[in-house]
Amino acid sequence: MDTQDKKPEIMEELEKVGVTDLKTIVQTNWKGTLYRFILKIRLTINLPKEKKGAHMSRLVEAISETIEEESSVVYDSLEELERQILDKLAGRHPYSRGEIEMETELVVRKQTPVSGRQTMETYDVTLRVSKDNGSYSKKLTAEAFGSTVCPHAMEHSNGRPHMQRAKAELSVDTEYSNPVELEGMLSIIENGFSSETYTLLKTEDEKHLVNKMHSNPRFVEDVCRKILSEAKQKYKNSKIKVKVISYESIHPHNVIAEAKAET
């Protein structure tokens, strides 16, 4: 009998047991284009009282074998790949609740606002699929930088605000079949700021952005509400969370706003 299958000295159920910070590479066929991603994966299962340990190598195998097959098969999304890994694992290691989370970077091609130049923007995203007694759910998280411009300073300093970089995170937790796309989530996030950011900006673009910022003074609270409100309208049957952090240019500390809703 494997050490892992023995009865442990202390019998307590464990909620999540598994591997984390496991890095690998996959390709997916997203809307007809092949994408390659370097992923950081966390895969966990629940462990009942009477089992000493999980067979960790089987968790790693469920990941690596699904990815190997996928080289020929090619899934349509990372979520589909995650579901496939959970299913393959179920055939090798019993569990009642499994969860897989992938952190990666999404690259989106954009145009600069005035000069119309091509620019590539990179966003941190996390995709999680859970399988709970046979039923699947998913949680998508995206984050983006933008700016906040202080409406209070604007009023009290003759239209001269302080402004700064900010970051917002939106997550949507919903059933597996609910169509939610990271690109749409990123649009909602960027639309919430005083202005979005761009990697490339020519002088005319910079001028446009700076004017947009001055016309759009928003507290960190305003940004949080705008993102929450748009996400509530777009994503139904979901648990929505928003976190915004503003890296204040007049303080060494940061200010934050958080909100959540169920639709």
Place this chain on the structure above:
Amino acid sequence: MDTQDKKPEIMEELEKVGVTDLKTIVQTNWKGTLYRFILKIRLTINLPKEKKGAHMSRLVEAISETIEEESSVVYDSLEELERQILDKLAGRHPYSRGEIEMETELVVRKQTPVSGRQTMETYDVTLRVSKDNGSYSKKLTAEAFGSTVCPHAMEHSNGRPHMQRAKAELSVDTEYSNPVELEGMLSIIENGFSSETYTLLKTEDEKHLVNKMHSNPRFVEDVCRKILSEAKQKYKNSKIKVKVISYESIHPHNVIAEAKAET
């Protein structure tokens, strides 16, 4: 009317609004000894639909004025200081739910196991106090390093296991008046590992520790269960959470175990 008190364009309640990563210094009188701590503070309140923003400077003032007074008063614990800050804030800024969290480092004097040398050990700890419609609760979190020694390798390689550094985090969420001490939590955590760690070890101490590790092979799951089980016995009327991560010496990724209980 201040900008913050105006009606916002988008009316959504915000769960948490405030300052974070604010660093300061305090001293407390813990069991008769004065301790000085550098703290990283997060202080948030809920914000109702109809208020555009929080008066962030009042949150900072509630912290700084309480700490200034405290120079003369000196509280008995960081939790007491946190409660005082929440109370002072209530007099300046209305809120129905406020929460303050302090991250700091606790230094504990220990003795090496055989040579009996003095050694100072430093631990990351977090103390949170919440005030919800007038009633207080607290959540204490402590983490410590230790080691895991693989029982499976021990069995399959003639008593030659692989071993590695691990880290465990224990949190206890309970009513404010429930006496919970970080020192006790740290003892439970360190007792859960194959062995605890020391900053200073003479040859005889190292030999003792290595023997202890070999006599105590434990999976990350075993460590998690031992900490959970001891914490459940010691802390009543509490929500307890345990997370253990093992930095595997044979893998580039980590393995984890998480558990929770309500007592």
Place this chain on the structure above:
Amino acid sequence: MDTQDKKPEIMEELEKVGVTDLKTIVQTNWKGTLYRFILKIRLTINLPKEKKGAHMSRLVEAISETIEEESSVVYDSLEELERQILDKLAGRHPYSRGEIEMETELVVRKQTPVSGRQTMETYDVTLRVSKDNGSYSKKLTAEAFGSTVCPHAMEHSNGRPHMQRAKAELSVDTEYSNPVELEGMLSIIENGFSSETYTLLKTEDEKHLVNKMHSNPRFVEDVCRKILSEAKQKYKNSKIKVKVISYESIHPHNVIAEAKAET
């Protein structure tokens, strides 16, 4: 006249001025296979006394335009792409010393030592190309995890050592034309440890690895020397640096060894 081209109030030469933490995606044709990389880029130039600022958007354009062309052209290596960016920049912004650094992750397919399974290993690497008054040089840096096994504990505890995860970094700074490959650098690094690590290990592989670790006790100093010595033999006309850190399983702190050589 652009603000950047004006004479600054304080006239001091600046060694490096530019953009950092800029993320983008590229593909290269490495030995006949297309690879896509997400990169974090730092591109800097020197700035003479009499110029107030660099035209930062031209630095970004030199990157984005080279990458766009590269989609059709496809360079053979990231170093070649870097040189191309420095050359394109020279046509748009004068400088006497330019430097570009790309951080990315390299994925290498390996076989497990006994069961012969496929496993994908991911390594952090950095590639830097400098152009100094027209002449090019490069610096390649690679890092990998492995293990250290304490020879001192081995001797003093009847063959029962403590062991732990360690990490080593090797950099080779040489003229641009000197052929240096990251894959070879990674082999030298992994060969320096008591054992290398694998993402996937079956029971027979784990047993093999644990035996290898016990047969190969090495201090952090031994690892550092072995990597330095092999790199000195392989890379001529180079400045070589090695850093090794061992995440001690018996201590909460780490131990390190560093060495350098010129060949």
Place this chain on the structure above:
Amino acid sequence: MDTQDKKPEIMEELEKVGVTDLKTIVQTNWKGTLYRFILKIRLTINLPKEKKGAHMSRLVEAISETIEEESSVVYDSLEELERQILDKLAGRHPYSRGEIEMETELVVRKQTPVSGRQTMETYDVTLRVSKDNGSYSKKLTAEAFGSTVCPHAMEHSNGRPHMQRAKAELSVDTEYSNPVELEGMLSIIENGFSSETYTLLKTEDEKHLVNKMHSNPRFVEDVCRKILSEAKQKYKNSKIKVKVISYESIHPHNVIAEAKAET
């Protein structure tokens, strides 16, 4: 013979061998006031070809014993404590070059610019002392947040600039006896920005700061030059380095400027 004193298989001199990330607590008597610091220490020595390893526990002992004595003695500065540790180590472990580095946080009491309120500001600082064949040198590093306000956007957008948080680091490397104080270095750094930052700001202070920012547009290059120039005037017989990073509010990447000088 201890394992460490044996002849190693591969004979290479090692530049630095020792402990890092070691945390402890000390108190110093700085200008008549007792300060307690939590420190992160790195202590290394060179290791000759013919010695297999350093006796790491003696390095830890040199730290812990000096600190213990210091509880009664109390040194006047962290640099003096560092020199004492290097001297104590020399009595226990031969070396020709030793180096100790302490990272800590310095808390400085300031007044807000208009309302005159007390505010506590916390800064990351690093102090290094080296002993090279009996002669001592030191390197002090301090960093502070501030803001940059874009002069280019100011000119091209009718006095409407973009602005953002920035961070600057100044280091002074000089002989041990040269009087250099972190407080003075921090003043030079903060004076370099478009404006310094404060933890606490009342409305009138905020208005003042925002006006100061608008009257003081500075590129990251301007900030770097101002700090360099003032440091060159103040610190003689020193190697001075300045690094400034600006967390652009219109870009997701950062811009940097670096300079160095020898006085």
